[in-house]
Amino acid sequence: MKTILHKADTRGHANHGWLDSHHTFSFANYYNPERVHFGVLRVLNDDIVEGGRGFGTHPHDNMEIISIPLEGALEHKDSMGNTFVIKKNDVQIMSAGTGVFHSEYNKSEESNVNFLQIWVFPKEKNIKPRYDQITVDPELRVNKWQTVVAPDKEGAVWINQDAYFSLGKIEAGNSLDYQIQKEGNGVYIFVLDGSIEVNGNALDTRDGLGIWDAESFNVKASKNVEVLLMDVPMTV
Known part of the structure; x- marks a missing residue:
């Protein structure tokens, strides 16, 4: 068995005011050559978004993007015509495939939303984009x-x-x-x-x-x- 330990306080950190984000793996302006990915797990971001703010419409392709809310509610819209709100005990995935545009905003104007944004390299490239979400008990x-x-x-x-x-x-x-x-x-x-x-x-x-x-x-x-x-x- 091989192991690698990443303590919470060694993560990358970016505070943009409206977005407070911790990066387990290299992301955006945080780069650590020893922490680029774990196998096909490419991104593990722990994001806090203030009320009424969020990520404007932006593209993805050939990536599996999983969102897991921990607190609050996140509104998702995408170029496949999906508009959904996800909250704690929901799990969302978007198989970006050949390409998709989406946005994510804090549904609340008053309280923060905290969610995990996780990217996984796909098994098969250039599939038709696909969206799914579930609520779990x-x-x-x-x-x-x-x-x-x-x-x-x-x-x-x-x-x-x-x-x-x-x-x-x-x-x-x-x-x-x-x-x-x-x-x-x-x-x-x-x-x-x-x-x-x-x-x-x-x-x-x-x-x-x-x-x-x-x-x-x-x-x-x-x-x-x-x-x-x-x-x-x-x-x-």
């Missing part, structure tokens, strides 16, 4: 893994990649085993809130740990914790 991830992104699983948003995202809400003192979904995949663990221990590594809120060359591992909750696992191919 948080009770179904209490002391278990809840798969929310997958190429082949009912109840998860579809992704154009051999990637599986799972959420877990583990109560203090409990532990969960995780079996890596596909040979050659690794897992990037991101702590949303709380503390865990993984194979001797202690992780706190917004810390990240990459694991590869392994078949499984154990996650133990030091205190009540919410965690996101991103199980992705390690070969780009």
Whole structure:
């Protein structure tokens, strides 16, 4: 088993006033040659957008773009004709494929929205653009893994990649085993809130740990914790 630990305070940071963003991997003006990607996981941004502000219409192509709101509500519009609002316990994906334009704005004028913006390199290029979103029940991830992104699983948003995202809400003192979904995949663990221990590594809120060359591992909750696992191919 190989691991790499990224503590929360080592992330890139950009505060534009309306947008306060932390970058686990190189993004925009933050560049760290040792933190460009983890396998096909290219971007993991932890974004806080102030009320009434957001990202104007801009293009993407050949990228799988996942948004997971943690607080507040985010309004999405795109060139495929979709207009949706996503909030906590929603998971959204856009397979940009041959190309798509979209915008994302904080639906509220008064309160901030906090969401994870995640980019994954696609398995197949130049597919027809595709949009999907789901609402998941948080009770179904209490002391278990809840798969929310997958190429082949009912109840998860579809992704154009051999990637599986799972959420877990583990109560203090409990532990969960995780079996890596596909040979050659690794897992990037991101702590949303709380503390865990993984194979001797202690992780706190917004810390990240990459694991590869392994078949499984154990996650133990030091205190009540919410965690996101991103199980992705390690070969780009």
